[in-house]
Amino acid sequence: MSGPRVLLTGANGFIGSHILNQLLEKSVFVQAVVRSKEKASKIAKDFPHAGKSKLGFSIVPDITAPKAFENCIKESLPLSAIIHTASPVSSATIPSEYIEPAIQGTLQILEAAHNYAPSLKRFVYTSSIQSVVNPLDLNGIGTHYSSNSWNPVTMDQAMSGPLALTYSASKTFAEKAAWEFMKIRKPQFELVVLNPPGVFGPHRNHIESTASLNASNKWLYRNLMLSERSTAVPPDTVPLTVDVRDLALAHYQAAFAPGVGNRRYLVAEGSHLNQEICDYLRTVLGSEWEGRIPLGSPGNYTPAPDAFKTDLSDAQEILGRAYRSFEETFTDTGRYIADLHQKSPPLSDVGNETAW
Template identity: 45%
Template sequence: MPRVLLTGTNGFIGSHILDTLLSHGVSVRGLVRSDQKARQVALDHPQAGSQLDFAIVPDMTAPNAFDEALISDPPFDAVIHTASPLSYTAGKTLADFIEPAVRGTMEILEGVNRVAPSVRRVVVTGSFAAIGNPKDMQGNGKVYTSQDWNPITEEEVSSAEPRLAYWVSKTLAEKVSWKFMQTQKPHYDLVVLNPPMVYGPLRHSVTSIEDVNVSNYNIWRDFLNSTKSSSIPKEWVHADIDVRDLAEAHYRAAFTLKGGNKRYLIARGRISNQEIADILRKYFPEAHDRIPIGQPGTQSFPDNAFDIDGDEAKRDLDLTYRSYDETFKDLGRQLLDIGTSGTKI
């Protein structure tokens, strides 16, 4: 049975990756920050049985943070690193974003190289933030690929720009990863998956709508807890991936991808906020008074809006993406249940 160390196991993306790994017969050590989180993950995945055990790492930026967790019998075949030491909403200064992102990533790469000789591949959940230009989100018609890098430097970001700080932190964290691979030449190879907006139903427990991850919460706030006369919000990043497809991509990157040391822009394409509103209004007539109407059947992209080329990831990982209808129907149902009735998912 193949074995994986998975960080961020209790998060939005990590919980789906855990579910996917278990379904493929992979033995998983889930890394979380507390015993309480480990207990909740176990409750969320009762089918796991002996396939799942846990390691507690309260601070991923501490020296040698992962060393003990990386020692296993049987040993690990791969490591999937999804955890982020800091959320987008928690950072206040540039240093708040950059230092934890860089240090957390380096600790896992150095730890594997130091104490886990059986690991052949590390898969890291990156971000479109390391690819796109946050100062030009219209894009001038640019088609982004995995060859592109966010051009904004640390020096260009002020303390009053937390969004830019987040994007730069993701860029720097990935760049130091590739520098480590080039200079240290570890015994494993690296794959980085860079998704844009990630939507889809939750697989982990939340107790209120405020606990929902940022991308899904935006759907609640702007589309399902609004009014039919409200304006359709302007897109920020209009490319996306379903979290379930992203989870499958992590499994395939770890176990079926033939060649490593690559980064992938993993996205199914782009969708306008008007299209999202149209889908939600189609499936949830009972919530029509809460969902903006806008101009149904139209797209809201300007002529120079950027586009996405994710064909390389689809080809190399042999992926088939879900439809937008499936994503937003499944997500919308959950968000309405949580937000209007307080249902715990």
């Protein structure tokens, strides 16, 4: 087949389905990697007009297994780019069950790409802002985060701390393993890493209920939309946001734009406090939701004096990203969740998701 070809892991997920949509719209052939035939069938239903000439499927039940990606890379050649968004499925109860699978899932696909995809030009890896910020000091006075910043949590801290800290560190260790791979193995392709914060927006993959929302949208739904007017506005941890549709386009640019390789990018539209999100959701969703969304101090969008600062210029200038407005993102997100809420029973439990 002529034209660019991309191997996309996690194609059935929240971010992956938007990337798939972006690639198909730009006439890129996509070999979608999923964990089961059932997930492949769901993607085919979500993209009924793609056809076999634009969309193929590979089944990889366990992305951490030895040689997990060899066959799917071989059957999708020649490849222009690989976009790796999938993360190991984990119900971890001990730190090592988070860390080792995260590292191995990354190294397995890099090794297979190096060995079996000689035409590959770019490997795009979806990391997280959790690889950038310090989870032990999110309000550190004078802290300035950029694409060059790293989560400083050590392996000893990750292995002895709470699982939330371990999960955060596992993202860092997996990304560092990817950069170490590039340094040691010197493959024929360039690596580009994207580090998004809380990712909001409507789902492109079909979901049946609010229980299947992605982590950031579920956090917004549970903590803001299903709260009470008298409840305190949740404290801000990492008040950065990005629209999933902008993130999808950033992945396309990371795969094909010239001069962007061998860098990492903190991809975010900007900083927005939870108070601002609450105020705007009340405006968008109207009286039906007004009594559920925390009131707080309307109009008070002044960050704490010791709040960290961020430099987002790399993604905006080098990667060439322009972003949707805060208003467009949260109009579409709020209305999408509200509509889904009407079609499915509301969540009854209070989860531990964070927006980032």
